[in-house]
Amino acid sequence: MRSNFTMPDNLKHLIDKLNDTRQLTKDEWIRLITGRTSDLAEYLFSLAREERHRHYGHDVYIRGLIEFTNYCRNDCLYCGIRKSNSHARRYRLSEEDILSCCKAGYELGFRTFVLQGGEDAYYTDEKIVCLIRRIKERYPDCAITLSIGEKTFDSYQKFFDAGADRYLLRHETYNAEHYSRLHPPSLTAAHRQECLWNLKEIGYQAGTGFMVGSPYQTPEHLAEDMLFIKKLNPQMVGIGPFISHHDTPFADQESGTLELTLFMLGLLRLMLPKVLLPATTALGTIHPRGRELGILAGANVVMPNLSPTDVRKDYLLYDNKICTGDEAAECRKCLEERMESIGYHVVTARGDSLNIESIQNIAQ
Numbered sequence: 628m629r630s631n632f633t634m635p636d637n638l639k640h641l642i643d644k645l646n647d648t649r650q651l652t653k654d655e656w657i658r659l660i661t662g663r664t665s666d667l668a669e670y671l672f673s674l675a676r677e678e679r680h681r682h683y684g685h686d687v688y689i690r691g692l693i694e695f696t697n698y699c700r701n702d703c704l705y706c707g708i709r710k711s712n713s714h715a716r717r718y719r720l721s722e723e724d725i726l727s728c729c730k731a732g733y734e735l736g737f738r739t740f741v742l743q744g745g746e747d748a749y750y751t752d753e754k755i756v757c758l759i760r761r762i763k764e765r766y767p768d769c770a771i772t773l774s775i776g777e778k779t780f781d782s783y784q785k786f787f788d789a790g791a792d793r794y795l796l797r798h799e800t801y802n803a804e805h806y807s808r809l810h811p812p813s814l815t816a817a818h819r820q821e822c823l824w825n826l827k828e829i830g831y832q833a834g835t836g837f838m839v840g841s842p843y844q845t846p847e848h849l850a851e852d853m854l855f856i857k858k859l860n861p862q863m864v865g866i867g868p869f870i871s872h873h874d875t876p877f878a879d880q881e882s883g884t885l886e887l888t889l890f891m892l893g894l895l896r897l898m899l900p901k902v903l904l905p906a907t908t909a910l911g912t913i914h915p916r917g918r919e920l921g922i923l924a925g926a927n928v929v930m931p932n933l934s935p936t937d938v939r940k941d942y943l944l945y946d947n948k949i950c951t952g953d954e955a956a957e958c959r960k961c962l963e964e965r966m967e968s969i970g971y972h973v974v975t976a977r978g979d980s981l982n983i984e985s986i987q988n989i990a991q
């Protein structure tokens with residue numbers, strides 16, 4: 628361990644406490660986040676890696692991301708595919724297109740397909756159900772993760788009954804006032820959170836998350852995010868830096884930092900040791916080795932893109948997104964090499980969460 632010089636003992640003690648009991652008060656979270664130093668971060672990352680190795684070894688799970696529509700009825704102020712962005716070139720993949728992405732992905736060793744899209748009414752519940760059934764018929768050994776936004780309890784139930792295994796819906800920010808500064812009035816923090824509780828109740832492996840460094844975000848908001856995540860006890864948590872998009876109202880806002888994103892990843896790993904934690908594309912976008920650093924801070928999942936290359940550059944939630952010109956096979960190989968370079972291995976496995984007690988508790 629390097630000198631304790633810039634590592635105040637009271638903060639080190641908070642990290643140790645996190646490792647033991649995983650209970651910090653809001654004030655303690657704030658102190659930890661605002662008082663962080665690079666030495667403290669290194670200490671945190673070494674504990675986070677230990678915890679990750681205990682449960683998941685040096686395996687890195689891959690998820691094949693299929694961005695199947697960039698039509699969206701919502702108008703989130705930060706997002707490049709918001710409905711008011713008239714410059715976005717809109718596309719939808721057909722069921723056949725999606726199935727051929729799955730085929731290519733399966734051959735490359737993917738055993739989870741993440742169907743992500745804007746909130747697009749064209750894809751009715753019936754269409755989504757049919758798609759899930761067809762993928763499951765062809766690839767019964769694969770998991771399906773949906774990431775298609777806020778739906779009713781009934782819709783979530785139908786997708787689950789059709790065979791969907793997991794659902795990603797970031798809560799974005801727990802704090803209602805902060806939420807209202809990032810979203811139009813039609814969207815509320817309370818409804819977002821209700822959706823997450825519904826997903827858990829139905830029995831999905833549920834994923835939440837937030838952007839680091841979103842406009843107006845304070846350490847207090849991050850503290851509230853950590854407390855909410857602790858209470859929700861999700862199977863997955865996706866976090867990445869906010870990155871501005873030139874055609875949104877937040878075009879001139881500063882992006883989130885690599886440093887704070889890594890620190891939050893480390894804290895999440897300690898708070899929820901078995902969580903599935905991706906090193907996100909946004910992290911790889913703000914730093915050339917962002918995803919490797921994310922893995923070294925405690926992450927254990929990467930999500931390369933399986934979407935056809937001709938639509939990749941149209942699914943731009945933020946500027947300068949990486950991997951928009953690469954074939955699925957190239958991304959797969961590139962990530963494998965990146966992971967090997969830091970002593971980790973991409974594995975062909977469904978990679979289900981080990982945190983299953985919390986699903987069963989609720990679903991009983």
Ligand code: 5AD
Nearest residue numbers: 705706797868869870871909944945
């Ligand atoms: N920067 C970073 N992440 C973004 N997302 C949306 N827009 C941006 C942006 N400008 C994230 C949101 C959303 C997820 C799919 O992508 O957190 O939930």
Ligand code: FES
Nearest residue numbers: 950953958961962
């Ligand atoms: Fe896509 Fe590296 S992961 S090119």
